[in-house]
Amino acid sequence: MNLNSFFSSLPKKTLALTHAGADVDAIASAGALYFLFKNKISIGVPEHLNLNAKQLAEKMQIPFELNPDLHKFDALILLDFNSSSQIGKLAFQLKNFSGKIALIDHHTSGNEVLAVKSMSLIDSKAVSTTELIYRLIKSQKKSISKEIATLLAAGIYTDSAGFYASNKNTFTIFSDLMNKSDKSFPELISLISTETDFSEKIAKLKAAKRLKIFKSGEFLLVSTNVGSFQANAAATLLRLGADAAFAGDVEKGLLLISGRANHFLLNQGFDLAKHVFEPLQTHFNGNGGGHAGAAAFNGKARAIEPVLQKCIELTHEFIHKKDKKASLKEYE
Numbered sequence: 278m279n280l281n282s283f284f285s286s287l288p289k290k291t292l293a294l295t296h297a298g299a300d301v302d303a304i305a306s307a308g309a310l311y312f313l314f315k316n317k318i319s320i321g322v323p324e325h326l327n328l329n330a331k332q333l334a335e336k337m338q339i340p341f342e343l344n345p346d347l348h349k350f351d352a353l354i355l356l357d358f359n360s361s362s363q364i365g366k367l368a369f370q371l372k373n374f375s376g377k378i379a380l381i382d383h384h385t386s387g388n389e390v391l392a393v394k395s396m397s398l399i400d401s402k403a404v405s406t407t408e409l410i411y412r413l414i415k416s417q418k419k420s421i422s423k424e425i426a427t428l429l430a431a432g433i434y435t436d437s438a439g440f441y442a443s444n445k446n447t448f449t450i451f452s453d454l455m456n457k458s459d460k461s462f463p464e465l466i467s468l469i470s471t472e473t474d475f476s477e478k479i480a481k482l483k484a485a486k487r488l489k490i491f492k493s494g495e496f497l498l499v500s501t502n503v504g505s506f507q508a509n510a511a512a513t514l515l516r517l518g519a520d521a522a523f524a525g526d527v528e529k530g531l532l533l534i535s536g537r538a539n540h541f542l543l544n545q546g547f548d549l550a551k552h553v554f555e556p557l558q559t560h561f562n563g564n565g566g567g568h569a570g571a572a573a574f575n576g577k578a579r580a581i582e583p584v585l586q587k588c589i590e591l592t593h594e595f596i597h598k599k600d601k602k603a604s605l606k607e608y609e
């Protein structure tokens with residue numbers, strides 16, 4: 278049995294199974310197979326789908342079952358993963374599955390073998406699993422409907438990070454798929470992009486409006502006062518050009534600050550948790566921690582300004598230790 282003969286006479290009860298937290302590429306791959314075999318395939322998703330994948334499934338009317346019982350099926354097609362750790366609690370059922378298993382994936386394969394070689398299509402050079410499904414359909418000389426073309430294109434766009442990680446093949450295939458999908462590029466994007474919450478947009482814009490900008494040596498440090506979405510606000514400020522950003526608020530005495538630092542600072546050995554939010558505990562009442570590039574502090578304070586100021590000073594202290602000539606100045 279090989280993949281071609283498997284797909285030319287599919288077992289009666291076949292389940293296309295994505296990884297847990299299915300993304301656009303995974304659900305699009307499953308959906309494409311579902312439309313290709315005219316509803317003969319069921320789709321299973323362990324745990325949940327991410328927001329973009331969920332929206333795509335709704336708009337393209339792809340039916341799926343969360344956490345299906347694998348033993349109800351005669352065959353499985355594993356999509357967009359090649360390690361059983363990727364399917365959460367279903368891993369145990371997969372290990373004991375006695376039916377046929379096919380595997381289509383574009384991740385680098387590890388030591389685990391989930392399907393025999395003749396039943397696997399693994400190519401880590403493919404930008405998406407949908408690209409592999411495109412190749413499979415082509416090799417079987419089947420036709421690509423509008424729905425299938427749309428789904429395959431969506432997987433390529435998402436997994437190439439908007440073509441950032443693509444090769445010349447990607448554009449050839451994508452162009453063919455866009456022709457067949459009968460959709461414009463904005464129409465394709467609208468299937469997978471989710472609206473950012475209105476209050477989140479306002480919080481980010483207010484964070485930018487209330488910004489304080491400091492220069493420490495080569496680095497730009499910023500702080501801002503914003504009542505909600507502090508983590509997203511700080512991340513947004515990095516995209517605007519800051520090397521480290523602190524966004525915080527005091528509400529009814531409760532203090533919350535979120536920090537983000539970019540790789541230029543991290544390459545210097547900077548660690549937000551270690552150099553800012555943990556030392557902050559000796560100056561203010563509360564607890565801090567997290568990762569080198571993303572961390573937070575929760576506590577109690579009367580006002581936010583002195584705390585934000587301290588975050589900037591602690592970051593400057595680190596930079597000054599590396600570069601004795603670095604001085605801290607604020608831009609008006």
Ligand SMILES: [Mn+2]
Nearest residue numbers: 302357406436
């Ligand atoms: Mn993928």
